[in-house]
Amino acid sequence: MFGLFNNNKVTDEQIELLISVFKKLPSEFDPFVKQLKSGLLNRKLPSSKVIPGFIGFSYNGQISKQYEKANMGAYKLSPIKIYDKKSQKTVTLDIYISAGLVTGYTLSTASITNLDLNKIDISDYKKLPLDSENSEFETVKNLLSPTDVKLIDPTQVYSVDLDGKIYYHLKDLEDGDFIGIDNSGILYEITHDPYEIKRIAQSLTEYIERIRGN
Structure with a gap:
């Protein structure tokens, strides 16, 4: 039970990764840069049973209510491709959004420390509504x-x-x-x-x- 209440803080590297991607995307995604820079993300949530490798977030409540749009749906941005300097291969990032807030991401590598944030490819990304497989x-x-x-x-x-x-x-x-x-x-x-x-x-x-x- 107490695993639900751990204090697994979001890292600076995770925030930098997300901000770098949103800066590459069209201007409609600028609000996500602002919410991330303002300290929206508080800690990481327990692993999802539905989406393998999903890393979700909880929020700073005072900040989330400034950006949350309750009636907006849930969707993901996929695929976003990033060059991994260690493997010398491209890895895939999917970003999940709900109610106007960044809710989490999946990344096809265990580490983000070797990602080259100057080599982010958004040419194939799409906004995909989240289906109800859960x-x-x-x-x-x-x-x-x-x-x-x-x-x-x-x-x-x-x-x-x-x-x-x-x-x-x-x-x-x-x-x-x-x-x-x-x-x-x-x-x-x-x-x-x-x-x-x-x-x-x-x-x-x-x-x-x-x-x-x-």
Whole structure:
């Protein structure tokens, strides 16, 4: 359970990699450079069971609410090609985006330290909507309203066992806390300091609007 709440900080190399790619892309992606430079990314999330090698992020809440666009869909930018100086081959990077925020990436190499950020090839990239291959996301879709489903990134939905009960991780909050839902469709705010599972007596949309101060 406590692996959910680790403090696995995002590295400067990861941020530099993402910024370098977005700078190569058309101007519509300029806001992503700004959000990354402003300190959006807080820590890395547990590995996804759905996308092999996926590295996801949690956010600095004060910054994410400046850039988040709740009704925007989820998609990935793929393929982005980068030259690896060690292997002397091109590796592939896919960047995942949801609700106007960078949610994570996959990279076809275990290390980013040997990437040549001056040799980034975006000539073949496309914006690809994220399909719903995640069976746990399909379960969650049936528990939420269509409006609430739009707030969920499929790559961040996964089941966790807390005190003998299954919850589904929906959205990360600050410092490793998160919003979860059970199989009855009841929402919870799950925190680690102190460790509590508190029922949310609102819809997901209402709750998110409240914590944003809307």
